[in-house]
Amino acid sequence: MNVRVGVIGVGMIGQDHIRRITQVLTGGSVTAINDVDAARAGQVAAGLPGATTHATAQDLIADDAVDAVLVASWGPAHEEQVVAAIGAGKPVFCEKPLAPASDACQRIMAAEMAAGRRLVQVGFMRRYDAGYRAMKAVLDDGGIGAPLLMHCAHRNPSVPPYGFTTDMIISDSAVHEIDVVRWLFGEEIAAASVLRPRRSGRAAADMQDPLVLLLEMASGVLVDDELFLNAQYGYDVRGEIVGETGTVALADVSEVTVRTANRHGGRVPVDWRDRFIRAYDAELQDWLNAVAAGTSAGSPSPSSWDGYAAAAVTDAALEALRTGQRTAVSMAERPEFYAK
Amino acid sequence: MNVRVGVIGVGMIGQDHIRRITQVLTGGSVTAINDVDAARAGQVAAGLPGATTHATAQDLIADDAVDAVLVASWGPAHEEQVVAAIGAGKPVFCEKPLAPASDACQRIMAAEMAAGRRLVQVGFMRRYDAGYRAMKAVLDDGGIGAPLLMHCAHRNPSVPPYGFTTDMIISDSAVHEIDVVRWLFGEEIAAASVLRPRRSGRAAADMQDPLVLLLEMASGVLVDDELFLNAQYGYDVRGEIVGETGTVALADVSEVTVRTANRHGGRVPVDWRDRFIRAYDAELQDWLNAVAAGTSAGSPSPSSWDGYAAAAVTDAALEALRTGQRTAVSMAERPEFYAK
């Protein structure tokens, strides 16, 4: 079966998903486009034989030529669009965040539970990265014993000098570790703290960069996450889980080793696309396969609950950033509907 | 455009390509099946909605529902099938070898030249491997200066105790290095020699395993290729090019590093599929894209000429194995038609 996808929001990430569906993955096509910028929607649709544009997200969702909806609009619009797709009974892939506010995420869950089946996948793509998956396999196989600690680093070469705030280090960057550690350890995050190391002179004047986010899992596993958005040297995502009998760490991802000028070594990715492109491919292929099969995507597919949990932890981390205090995560009980 | 592929030969490799076209890649479907074992053809077709079976390869090639042909039959049948596809004006992807004998390869080239356009891609997938591509990029960018030497190792954990001969170490295994070094260095191989190290007691009694194949490129670049088919510890393909100012080597491909029991390290692939699956995906996607575009696949797509050259070098290497002597490669002039 070919899954006919309607795409809401065709900025950078939306266009990248369209390229993925039409040129890389199997089993999908893009049949409808909506964007707040109608001209941009038209331009994108022009490059897609058979695709139509819709004046509103609602129209797109209602289109009979749309089997499933991909939401890549800006965060504040997600709730209305995702709830509408659920209302139409159509599977929806929603880029992160599911919604910026945790209560909006709860309303999405309520709509989904009312619909009676799981229709939402959130775009936390790290669960589909070969490195994290191998790490989880080692952990789950008991290869390092019970986990005790995890050390993470999330380094970007740079962010624009204007428009990227300290809060966004948490909400845009750390949210990836927030989701992936929940998945790796199979448990919720109980509390968050934020440490402020010496600031880099390469960061914008009003930005606290780097930060260290501490996350306490329900079991006591402690995660420290270095977030450094102006690390200059490359895009570098690191992780090491320390268990009772050993450790497992993400390996460097260079294809070749070069020896020149008294150095040997490999390359560091230039950006997130370079590092995670295959994970983006895999998450969306998994979604297309599940839609085609008429099922919900199973593990490791992130659900609305995962989107909600990420929002709740983000709230706590932002408060910890503001107050300088360790902050407990405030979360609802996990509904049976979202049992693993 | 969707490329409708007819598959000739549905043994292990043929079925794997079908899985690839139908479940992994974009832009293709499998519409026709032929196999010398009609029952097997039927079974495979049964799992493919809309696919028909054909009693003969000729019938499949003639089928209007077949835009392009994938030949995965046994080697001796390739010539007739590939020539027939050329005769029908249909693009053909032919698993290696293009043909076991170099004169058969020449007849394929003659047919293709008579047809007036390039229709054949040979299944040398290493050119599509991320490691070899990064290696070639470093070389071509001048990062290590002019190449002088290359060290290769090609290790399989084991081969069946019966049926895998010493000759096959050259014709089945070394042929991958034979093709890839021609591509890496952009030149032909002038001569071959074979060295016989101490035999492994794990090899079949009549098998000289490991072997070392020496290849002399036209420019004088010397390639040594350790071929070890019963290496036990894993599937390990290694390569290092030594240039005038540095070297570039394939890196290890482990996703994670584990520390346990006084060891740190990563994994070695278990078999060729584990190591090269993405290269197989990429070669066939490249072919589908080219067919859809109505063009010949360009670089790095291996042509009939590449299939012929590999056969000619294989002949020389087999004679070197028999005689113990350095053997010059006997090759025709490269027709303008196959100019890069």
Place this chain on the structure above:
Amino acid sequence: MNVRVGVIGVGMIGQDHIRRITQVLTGGSVTAINDVDAARAGQVAAGLPGATTHATAQDLIADDAVDAVLVASWGPAHEEQVVAAIGAGKPVFCEKPLAPASDACQRIMAAEMAAGRRLVQVGFMRRYDAGYRAMKAVLDDGGIGAPLLMHCAHRNPSVPPYGFTTDMIISDSAVHEIDVVRWLFGEEIAAASVLRPRRSGRAAADMQDPLVLLLEMASGVLVDDELFLNAQYGYDVRGEIVGETGTVALADVSEVTVRTANRHGGRVPVDWRDRFIRAYDAELQDWLNAVAAGTSAGSPSPSSWDGYAAAAVTDAALEALRTGQRTAVSMAERPEFYAK
């Protein structure tokens, strides 16, 4: 010149230093022995031609055949012995801690200042490790820009189930990082905090293992130090400094890489001796050279001030461990006498 060393305390570490002076290093000999266990002193002296035993540390220090004193007794005895050596005008190498209490360290400094010249080297051997020295060289050369963060891990395979307390994780283990980061960054530590991750079931029931110690340097550089005394898999000391433009990390120290059974990798040291034996050799050779030259050992030799600073930070860290609060380090001004 041959430096005649008197050794106070011939337990494990004292005997190891004697082996070092007599069998590995140049320019020293052991001429006198004292130990609270006279029988042990006699046994050790019996293996050293020309060495005498002394009933008290004071007698040993007064011996004309003793040019310099090595103190390897238990910590509470250090102050009296070191002060006595200073009083006798003899150079003294004192195993860490200089003294368990920071005020005792201050009294040692007072004695040394009264003597008018630097006579004391403290046994913080990591400053002499090739890894840390290379790390400091990269940092000091500006290779990674200004430092912002450092991640450390200090893992022992195990400690005895009785007798090793949680406090000792700070005072015996973390003290090595406390000294080495002061040296690496060339500044004092301003505050300490302690985090309590999930406990390992392999640790003694009353032991909080692992711990994370956070150290804030005066400049704001933040150091996180994972201390894990029952890590099982080996003795593993890790460190990565994150600077404004790059990072530098201790490399793995395996001599060979082995490929077997689908794994490739190297070894992890079995214990601290295996990892740091050359650093112990180098610190003591540096001391012997300085004594022979009649000078104080210069950089990186740890002084009484360094011993005092380590004690003051240890005090703060122990209070942080007890209270769960971030604790400012309380330290005297650095006397001009101890200017770098």
Place this chain on the structure above:
Amino acid sequence: MNVRVGVIGVGMIGQDHIRRITQVLTGGSVTAINDVDAARAGQVAAGLPGATTHATAQDLIADDAVDAVLVASWGPAHEEQVVAAIGAGKPVFCEKPLAPASDACQRIMAAEMAAGRRLVQVGFMRRYDAGYRAMKAVLDDGGIGAPLLMHCAHRNPSVPPYGFTTDMIISDSAVHEIDVVRWLFGEEIAAASVLRPRRSGRAAADMQDPLVLLLEMASGVLVDDELFLNAQYGYDVRGEIVGETGTVALADVSEVTVRTANRHGGRVPVDWRDRFIRAYDAELQDWLNAVAAGTSAGSPSPSSWDGYAAAAVTDAALEALRTGQRTAVSMAERPEFYAK
């Protein structure tokens, strides 16, 4: 006991050994100096309290203040000096080569056998390198099964444009691998061949650089040794033994890993001193210890037989270089006197 060493030949290597004995190692002193350049001998002796100079090597050997002799003169003088030291019953450490010609080596063996005890250690220091020793330990423990192949590379950044001949690539450089593979595998080399890859444009016009030397061990183990004297990028000695069930390779020797400018990696040694200084220290300490103990140095100490065998293999390799033919090594039977 302090070993009083007389040094014959105080060029670069001789002076380096003097520095080693007087400033690094334990148990030795330098009491006598001889050099063909008397002025140089005087200058070196002037820096050594108590050392005298001798007009001839014979005089130095006869000096009662000389317990043992270190020969670091030029190769053609070795035979006479070593035989004289043997005649005086004094242990002698002789830099490689023991003698340039294999028959001279045989005369040395004859003198030593006549003396009735082993008095000679040859300066093949790689046997004392931590990497090669770890490699041999893995091999001897059966960790990779029976050895079948070994791949070596021996790369220097550059050699002077004049005075370093192609023959010297064998006699000066490859001789290190010739010795170390005999030691690693515990057997003799049966035959040698030389391959001539494409020449580097960075080599002197009349120099064939790089070369590949093939060595066939008596058991059939095949060693390929890339010798590249103008490799530019650093001093890089590599080795991998391939066994029936696994491989063991020399690891890179960088103390730290640096991440900057989209690269991660470590350093390559700048020259042989940087790479092997500890092996030089260890070989000479082993010799001093054996002399002090009045015994011959045992394993891995290279004997006169090892010096002879290296000369015999060098002869075969040089003939292979001249003729282009595989050349059998011509060697005498190993006398019982030199049984392991």
